[in-house]
Amino acid sequence: MSQSHPRVLDLLMQIRAGRHRPHFLPFIGEPNIAVLWGFVLGVEAARLEWQGVDTEYVHFRDWLRDEKNEFPPEGWHSRFLADAHGDHLAAIMRLLDRVSKFRERASV
Numbered sequence: 001m002s003q004s005h006p007r008v009l010d011l012l013m014q015i016r017a018g019r020h021r022p023h024f025l026p027f028i029g030e031p032n033i034a035v036l037w038g039f040v041l042g043v044e045a046a047r048l049e050w051q052g053v054d055t056e057y058v059h060f061r062d063w064l065r066d067e068k069n070e071f072p073p074e075g076w077h078s079r080f081l082a083d084a085h086g087d088h089l090a091a092i093m094r095l096l097d098r099v100s101k102f103r104e105r106a107s108v
Contacts, residue, residue: 005050008043008057009099016096031089037077060102068098 029035047054065071072079076095084090 005047006043007047007054008040009060009103011043012040012096012099013103016100031092033077033081033088033091033095036092036095037075056106059106060099063102063105064098070098 044054044057047057061071061076064076070076070079077091080091080094081088084094
């Protein structure tokens with residue numbers, strides 16, 4: 001039986017939906033952009049292994065790079081953390097807000 005694995009942006013939207021609760025990052029523990037980045041890479045690798053490319057996440061990365069200029073060679077996580085002056089929570093919220101904007105844009 002084939003099991004469906006969640007898409008990267010679905011999981012990030014779940015994290016974003018819980019941002020006002022005391023523990024809004026149940027997937028990664030304490031707010032840390034590097035841990036979130038590793039989580040995203042792991043989900044992406046699992047999807048690739050069991051279901052193929054997560055095309056929505058690929059399009060999101062392309063959008064971050066090409067339209068928002070926010071995916072430098074060192075990765076979005078480094079860029080967002082530097083822009084937030086080391087504030088991990090602000091960097092995470094920036095990513096989650098970008099995911100939401102991408103989804104809104106894609107649904108229009």
